[in-house]
Amino acid sequence: MRTFLLFLACLVFAVVSVTGFRGTKTTRNPIEIFPDMVRQAKVKEQAPSLFFPDRRASRYPVTGTVPTSDPVDQPYLNTGMIGDYWGDGIPISVTAETLKKGKERFEIFCSACHGAAGSGNGIATQYGLVGVPNYHSDHTRQMPDGQIFYVITHGQGLMLGYGANLSVEERWTVVAYIRALQLSQNATLADVPIAERPELEGK
Numbered sequence: 705m706r707t708f709l710l711f712l713a714c715l716v717f718a719v720v721s722v723t724g725f726r727g728t729k730t731t732r733n734p735i736e737i738f739p740d741m742v743r744q745a746k747v748k749e750q751a752p753s754l755f756f757p758d759r760r761a762s763r764y765p766v767t768g769t770v771p772t773s774d775p776v777d778q779p780y781l782n783t784g785m786i787g788d789y790w791g792d793g794i795p796i797s798v799t800a801e802t803l804k805k806g807k808e809r810f811e812i813f814c815s816a817c818h819g820a821a822g823s824g825n826g827i828a829t830q831y832g833l834v835g836v837p838n839y840h841s842d843h844t845r846q847m848p849d850g851q852i853f854y855v856i857t858h859g860q861g862l863m864l865g866y867g868a869n870l871s872v873e874e875r876w877t878v879v880a881y882i883r884a885l886q887l888s889q890n891a892t893l894a895d896v897p898i899a900e901r902p903e904l905e906g907k
């Protein structure tokens with residue numbers, strides 16, 4: 705028992721000497737079992753740095769850098785807007801390949817909510833997600849292409865943006881694919897090439 709009490713006294717003394725009395729303040733860094741990245745060797749913007757010969761931490765882009773998505777250069781392509789208004793039209797070339805790519809991206813990123821045909825009945829709606837619009841409603845059908853691009857980029861209401869997941873070009877392929885889905889649900893025989901009509905008519 706005596707040994708135990710002695711041991712306990714030593715333990716209390718050791719703990720108090722490491723952690724300090726309650727309310728004691730220190731200017732030292734807290735003890736971190738798993739160090740986070742608050743304290744690290746880094747260069748802060750607009751601050752001097754001894755690393756570079758000109759002593760500036762902020763650097764110019766490397767000579768010959770080509771901007772890939774500069775809204776100033778190609779505003780419609782990169783934002784879906786022309787001035788203060790939504791633009792209309794797909795600013796990349798639309799081929800069968802484009803639609804294939806758009807379908808692939810759509811099925812990965814959008815169909816879980818919007819449904820494979822864009823009717824707003826994706827698998828997530830079976831688990832309680834409400835308010836997913838149907839692309840075949842007049843509202844979505846009348847949205848300019850640029851606005852759809854913008855919704856994909858930044859999201860809208862309950863929907864998050866996918867600008868970080870899809871490149872500018874991929875977003876336009878998805879817009880093109882949405883237009884194809886809309887056409888597919890509202891087409892007449894006149895939209896089908898003459899050569900392929902007999903097949904549809906069952907002849």
Ligand code: HEC
Nearest residue numbers: 813814817835836837843844852855856860861862863866
């Ligand atoms: C997690 C579910 C979810 C995913 C994934 C999702 N959306 Fe949405 N989307 C929504 C919801 C919910 C709304 C309605 C948002 C609102 O207005 O409140 C919406 C709205 C939209 C609209 C506007 C339609 C209208 O008539 O207002 C478009 C266009 C759209 N989504 C396209 C896409 C595309 C393209 C993708 C894939 C890149 C995508 N969404 C992925 C849930 C989703």
